[in-house]
Amino acid sequence: MTPRRHPISDRLIEYAAGSLNPERRLVVGAHVRVCPACAGEIAIVEAVGGVLIDALPAVEMHEDALALALARIERPAPPRREPAPGIQGWIDAPAAAVESARRRRRWAAPGVWVAPVIGGPYGRRSYLLGIGPGISVPRHTHLGSELVCVLKGAFEDRGEIYGPGDFCESDEDVEHRPRVTHGGDCVCLVAVDASLVARDWLGRIFQPLVRI
Amino acid sequence: MSTGAGSHSVLTGASVIQAVEYNVTRAMNAVTVSRQGHSVERAPEVRAAKRSPMAISGAQPTAGLPGLSALIVAIAERGDRAAFATLFNHFAPRVKSYMLRLGADGQLAEELAQETMLTVWRRADGFDPARAAASTWIFTIARNLRIDAARRGQRMKHDDPFDETIAPDLPDAILSAAQDETRVASAIGQLPLDQARVIREAFFSDKPHSEIAAELGLPLGTVKSRLRLAMARLRGLLGEAA
Ligand SMILES: [Zn+2]
Numbered sequence: 001m002t003p004r005r006h007p008i009s010d011r012l013i014e015y016a017a018g019s020l021n022p023e024r025r026l027v028v029g030a031h032v033r034v035c036p037a038c039a040g041e042i043a044i045v046e047a048v049g050g051v052l053i054d055a056l057p058a059v060e061m062h063e064d065a066l067a068l069a070l071a072r073i074e075r076p077a078p079p080r081r082e083p084a085p086g087i088q089g090w091i092d093a094p095a096a097a098v099e100s101a102r103r104r105r106r107w108a109a110p111g112v113w114v115a116p117v118i119g120g121p122y123g124r125r126s127y128l129l130g131i132g133p134g135i136s137v138p139r140h141t142h143l144g145s146e147l148v149c150v151l152k153g154a155f156e157d158r159g160e161i162y163g164p165g166d167f168c169e170s171d172e173d174v175e176h177r178p179r180v181t182h183g184g185d186c187v188c189l190v191a192v193d194a195s196l197v198a199r200d201w202l203g204r205i206f207q208p209l210v211r212i
Numbered sequence: 213m214s215t216g217a218g219s220h221s222v223l224t225g226a227s228v229i230q231a232v233e234y235n236v237t238r239a240m241n242a243v244t245v246s247r248q249g250h251s252v253e254r255a256p257e258v259r260a261a262k263r264s265p266m267a268i269s270g271a272q273p274t275a276g277l278p279g280l281s282a283l284i285v286a287i288a289e290r291g292d293r294a295a296f297a298t299l300f301n302h303f304a305p306r307v308k309s310y311m312l313r314l315g316a317d318g319q320l321a322e323e324l325a326q327e328t329m330l331t332v333w334r335r336a337d338g339f340d341p342a343r344a345a346a347s348t349w350i351f352t353i354a355r356n357l358r359i360d361a362a363r364r365g366q367r368m369k370h371d372d373p374f375d376e377t378i379a380p381d382l383p384d385a386i387l388s389a390a391q392d393e394t395r396v397a398s399a400i401g402q403l404p405l406d407q408a409r410v411i412r413e414a415f416f417s418d419k420p421h422s423e424i425a426a427e428l429g430l431p432l433g434t435v436k437s438r439l440r441l442a443m444a445r446l447r448g449l450l451g452e453a454a
Contacts, residue, residue, distance in 0.1 A: 009440055009443055009444075010436065010439070010440070013414060013439060013443055014414075017355075017414050017415045018355035018356075018358060018359055019414070022359065022362075022363050025359070040386040041443075041447065043344070043386055043387070043390045044386060044389070044390055044396075044443075044446055044447060044450050045443065045446075046344070046348050046351060046352055046390070047344070047345060047348045047389075047390040047391075047393075047396045047450070048396060048400060048411065048415075048446060049348065049351040049352075049355065049415055050344070050345050050346075050347035050348030050349070050350070050351040050393065050396070051347060051348075051393055051396045051397045051400055052351075052400075052411075052412060052415050052416070053306055053307065053309075053310050053347060053350070053351045053354065053415075054306060054347040054393070055397075056306045056309040056310060056313070056416075057309060058305035058306055058309065059305050059306075059308045059309040059312060059321075060305065061304050061305055061308060061322060061325065062322055065300075065304060065322070065325075065326065066297060066300055066301065066304075068326065069296075069300050069304070069326060069329050069330065070293065070296070070297065072326070072330050073293070073296065073330060073333045073334075077334045
């Protein structure tokens, strides 16, 4: 299962250069982990980063820096955390953050649950969104952009089907109403810059419940 | 410097990085993204065009030094402290330079350079010279630790710096290109100067893109499109079979 819908190259460059905020980084990272094409792009950008960092002028370290480093490596390393096992039926997402978020999920509306993953400053946040079969997210637009990676199932948005691992970005000009149509429920990892703006009565009921 | 103070200095300095990251993010978000390209459908076939013979330029100071990868392997295989010292002397001052460029103060930059090299020691067994060059691997460690420090500044969950970097298997062509520092350096050297400049800024500038654009006397959109052109070109130079 290889994703068909990918982030634009700006996102991949930002990901590799380390300039994405943590909320977005999580969502782009979820896609990259299951997408050899994008992982390849990122490998190239990272290789560029390696050459550039290698070519930077050396800045003098503290005079005891090497001695300190040699002392630190003698200390026992903290135990490595085992990567959390993936969730059955989901793509191989960044498991630790996602699994702990899933345990905090709450039902926001019939068939819809939300679980905050990262709540950053300036209204940015990332969250898991679970939607049951046949359910539409109320029509909405965004202040700022919305990044989505499908972890399980599929949804339809603006005539396109997004399946497991697929990535979808909508900016604030887009007013949309994603629908879960295919088979079972759908779980997405979402990052937003700011709150969504409801565009109909259902959305106005939905919005305070979900608080997204 | 007392060893115990290290983690504290990372914590207190993290707000600097946080502020920088916010500026960068805000600048990036301010940029108008092409409307049609939100999700790009990528054709599965690899570009088949012939790559022109690569000029071997010796401009890069140490890129391609095969010894650096061997030093990391020596750490992994036999805990080679001399190899570590050599790596430290080469990379720690450059990692510090990287951190300073991204807005860390001197103490935080020094500390993150130390953390990077300690991670090199502890994770050397995870380094695969067939997958990445030494400088690439160390860059990703430094980048992740910087992100991590910013996250701690925001009281976010501390994640293992490697937790999110597990990548799927990569195409052989990309692997063979990306692990070859000489080839990557040469590809960068072939970029037009204006494109090379924006690439550098994408990695190292702590200025908002609007300021970069103003300095270069360019519209914001031009800076972004140069970045894309530069990446498309590097992909063309590196993403094909050698
Ligand atoms: Zn992809």
